[in-house]
Amino acid sequence: MGGHVVQPSSSAAPKGRDDTHGFTWPLAQFAHQIRWGDLPSAVQHEAVRAFVNWVGCVYGGASHPATRSAMSALGELSATGKSTALGHARKMDPLDATLVNGLAASANAYDDTHLSTIAHPTAPTAAALLAHAELHRVSGPDFLLALIISNEIQSRLSCALTVPPASCQLGFYMTGLTGAPGVAAGVGRSMGLSQQQLVWAIGIGATQGAGFRATHGTMCGGFVPANAGRSGLLAARFAAANFTCHEDALGGPNGFLQVFGQPPNPAALTDRLGERYECMNVAAKPYPAGCLVHPLIEACLQLVESEAFSSDDVARIELEVSKLGLGLTGKREPQHAYDAQVSIFHWAAAVIHSRRAALEEASDTCVLNPAVIELRKRVVATVADDLQADSARVAIVLRDGRRLKAEVGPCLGSAARPMTDEQVEAKFLAQTEPVLGAERAYQLVRHCWDLPSADDVGRAAPGFWG
Template identity: 30%
Template sequence: MGELTRSIADFLCSMPDRPLPDGAAEVVGIGFCDAIGVMIAGCGEPVHIAALTAMRARQSRPESRIALGPERCIAPDAAMVGAVAAHALDYDDYAYSNHVSAILVPAILAEAEHLGADGDAMLRAYVAGYEVWRTLMKREPDDFYERGWHPTAVLGGFGVVAAMSVLHRLTRDQIVNALGLAVAHGGGVMGNFGSMAKPFQGGHAAQGGMSSVRLALAGMDAGPDALDGANGFLRALSPHQRIDTATPADMLGHDWGIIDERLNIKRYPTVGSSQRSADCATRLHHDHAPDIDAIERVCAHISEKHIRVMPIHAPRTALEAKFSLEFVVAAGLISGEVGFDQLTDAYVQRPDVQRLIARVEPVVGPDDDPEFLAGARADIIHLHMRDGSVLSSPEVTRWRGHARNPMTTGELKAKFMDCSARRIGETEASALFDRLQNIRGLRTVADLPVIAPA
């Protein structure tokens, strides 16, 4: 067994009784609110319906509610469908380039309901999942996207294993086996971006992590070096074989990423790398009200790593548009917003939107953000008008909702209401948000209402 695997197992064994840092409960509450809000909004999306249909086709024990709704099934399947719904709109939070809450929250809700775990256990499970997942991501000095990997899909299962280890109070040997078994579930590539398979990759990570723990509890073992060995998973993923698999993760439980990095809450239901550009475009619309027909070309400055996860340059569907810099910029300039009304096939295919998409030119620069490995020092958009004039957006680095520029509670609630009230009603949505603010105070998941979207 490698030192990395050993140190992770030691940390997880201590988590049920380890003091948590001040502020952790606040971040977890934000993560639960955001994930459940976007999960409600994602219910009814084609990918959610497909996942639900596939789950219904197989018999399973009614252990847990599906996306907190009235239907029940075995917990790993409930986690899969819930995570698919939470990630369906790509509106969910992220940290360290991974969609943390959309994967952890549905899994924690499903297994906590099955086990009868209380809010404190759920809080600890989330923190454990966040920290272990972050540790594995931070071990890689290069960019997983460079090799086409989808980090949420290939690493998220290990975060879920960590969370489930706390809920089940697994032994050290069981944790090591569960981590090794999660390797067998790992997978997911950027080639699925812009399709329903992208959110399913997240759902599969949640389901795979939970299944790995259940297999370990049933006595199945795994190679002790499957995660961090010379022929292990992390080295197989690493773009240039520079990942640190040798040193122990001794910072776990001391250097709390959940306090230092927190969560980035999206303002727009598009890929995280587009959030700055969306801000630039919408601010140009509101500050200058440019004549769209008078725009000759649009120069959108963006970093190399951010453009890499927006590979779709001529989108025709809403799913494709979420991963298109050109669409995000065009929608922001035309409508002054990039929201649910713009993320429809009909809007994407509008002639004026398609014409402006064709005029957007990405200007790719270095990843020179002073704080983060991915991102430019700032993003900016310049409109070159047919009369020779140039209109420029403000430079944007930390949009409202970024962990370094967090939303207020009122802004978080406004997003939650926009996601959920149209489906479950204003009164029910407001009460649910207020309840989710204090996860630690829940006696069981049964304290949360049954959500039956209209």
């Protein structure tokens, strides 16, 4: 996410609002009229990076228990189809393939994040777009343009609900609310829907919005974004058949913004729409954990990499994090891997004990490791009002009296410090090699980087999608 990184939308008057049609129409107009060549080169490249990261995460989560359970449950319901569940020698119907691939991408909490709203836009988007692209020929540029359209609308909708002066109930799982309307717009564009049909598609997607954070720590944590992709694909298909919806399902009375915002900031939807890209604030995760855990993981890594000590030497671990960070990731006694994804206490202990932050540190084995459990008891966490969500401080007090300190902000994987292309590729290979082998994994990542030159995305990587 190099240049074109922007701050969340302000409360300035929205550009391009049509007072007759409200706020849904301008988003549909954007989705209908924008062209691949209109996008700044940095935005184009970020679409490729997002796809590379997504494919790696799907393969990384293909054998996750949640993914296997979902495929088992869908067995009789998806007996035939033409769409691929990545990492499995099985074809499914497009809606179910979207659900499974979206779930796999999200299962390890390793996908991407719009940090200011805690939304995860690419997991549902790419899953739906790939399912569609396996049925209908879609070029690489058209696929990537649809990805940007979806992620941009999701990001702006999320800002309209959460970024001041907007506010909403903290318990909403943002991807569950904003994923489906964004995906509907992206898939709808790929399908060649009219602007009127895109209005309906966005509305049909919005009316399926659902998800709350109590699902975190369970298989449903990945189901929410997965279902958002499925709902968005369904919305686009319904709109293509002229299934109608309210002309301003987003901004009208009792519409999306009014129902979920407390209050909303609808100006965030259209402020310089098509000129600045809020989706450039979406970043790939460097660690398999909730994004609010990342700054303390990085601080702990700095300490274990620069100082010589063992976990037995540690008397106490002191964490300072943002208010939001402690509020959403303060699970003190995680019981399993799902809990660990949103536990700063676990990750501090796991990183200091294992001296790394990989998928193994997010596993049940690590969570239940007696040494990690014992170290977790020595972790204390407090809120520091001066810290942003992408910042943290860590102090390790050793038994010999030494005090080791590190401070991180902004952390790797934030909009201000995105992962490099090399880091994104290394993450991809680490997840795909166990499934495909080193040679095929390398060939697949080359196909993904070359997506802008693909004539037919559904057949761009023969032998890999299937």
